[in-house]
Amino acid sequence: MLKIDNLGVKYGAVSGVKKIDLLVNQGELVALLGANGAGKSTTLLAVAGALKCDQGSIVFNGQDITLYPPEKTIRMGIAMVPETRDVFPDLTTHENLKLGAFIRSRDKVGIEQDLEKMYGLFPILKDRVNQSAGTLSGGEQQQLVIARALMSRPKLLLLDEPSLGLAPAIVDHIFELILHLKNQGLTILLVEQNAVKALQLADRAYVLSLGTVATAGPAKDIASNSDLASIYFGN
Numbered sequence: 001m002l003k004i005d006n007l008g009v010k011y012g013a014v015s016g017v018k019k020i021d022l023l024v025n026q027g028e029l030v031a032l033l034g035a036n037g038a039g040k041s042t043t044l045l046a047v048a049g050a051l052k053c054d055q056g057s058i059v060f061n062g063q064d065i066t067l068y069p070p071e072k073t074i075r076m077g078i079a080m081v082p083e084t085r086d087v088f089p090d091l092t093t094h095e096n097l098k099l100g101a102f103i104r105s106r107d108k109v110g111i112e113q114d115l116e117k118m119y120g121l122f123p124i125l126k127d128r129v130n131q132s133a134g135t136l137s138g139g140e141q142q143q144l145v146i147a148r149a150l151m152s153r154p155k156l157l158l159l160d161e162p163s164l165g166l167a168p169a170i171v172d173h174i175f176e177l178i179l180h181l182k183n184q185g186l187t188i189l190l191v192e193q194n195a196v197k198a199l200q201l202a203d204r205a206y207v208l209s210l211g212t213v214a215t216a217g218p219a220k221d222i223a224s225n226s227d228l229a230s231i232y233f234g235n
């Protein structure tokens with residue numbers, strides 16, 4: 001479904017990623033691991049079209065999307081939940097969710113159905129439906145941005161550190177939800193600092209180091225063969 005070849009992205013003179021080759025097959029949950037600064041977020045942002053590639057190509061469902069801006073990648077079926085959890089703070093939970101469906105704004109019936117679906121998947125959002133998103137807790141905001149991404153009915157979901165800074169009970173809930181989405185057939189590329197949890201859920205994993213792929217393989221093999229500390233700390 002997603003094929004990244006020889007990807008290089010620069011921030012001015014600084015290299016974000018140097019050479020990434022990565023595949024995600026339909027229905028897979030692929031974990032993208034690595035130390036701080038390894039290039040995980042840069043890779044996701046490049047796929048979503050939010051960063052310009054300096055080198056290499058990104059192909060999605062057979063179509064070259066290397067030069068596509070975010071408005072186009074989202075219409076192709078790629079939704080991203082960035083590290084920054086950027087809710088629209090002055091809009092309500094409900095309004096935030098509706099905005100996630102902007103690419104199919106004429107599909108009023110479908111949008112209503114999906115809103116109900118999201119409130120079923122994320123009951124806490126139903127309790128906060130008319131609350132302005134800026135006043136939600138960190139865990140609630142994280143659930144809101146995931147739900148908002150799902151409102152575009154993506155084929156591929158890019159998740160950047162969904163468990164970051166959340167209480168253990170919420171983290172468990174988020175991981176259960178990711179598993180649920182996978183079981184529903186959604187294809188997911190998951191960036192996580194929590195390598196142990198991510199490897200439990202994932203089919204395959206890539207470990208990045210200094211902007212390149214250091215190790216890749218079935219999640220089980222990576223979990224049993226690698227020194228997980230080296231994944232976190234990059235040594």
Ligand SMILES: Nc1ncnc2c1ncn2[C@@H]1O[C@H](COP(=O)(O)OP(=O)(O)OP(=O)(O)O)[C@@H](O)[C@H]1O
Nearest residue numbers: 011014015016017035036037038039040041042043
């Ligand atoms: N806006 C930016 N300007 C300049 N350099 C950047 C910028 N964003 C990232 N970088 C650099 O690009 C490299 C990769 O960063 P990236 O954010 O992709 O890492 P990451 O693997 O997501 O790390 P983390 O685990 O801390 O989120 C790092 O060396 C980082 O300093």
Ligand SMILES: [Mg+2]
Nearest residue numbers: 040041042083
């Ligand atoms: Mg990051």
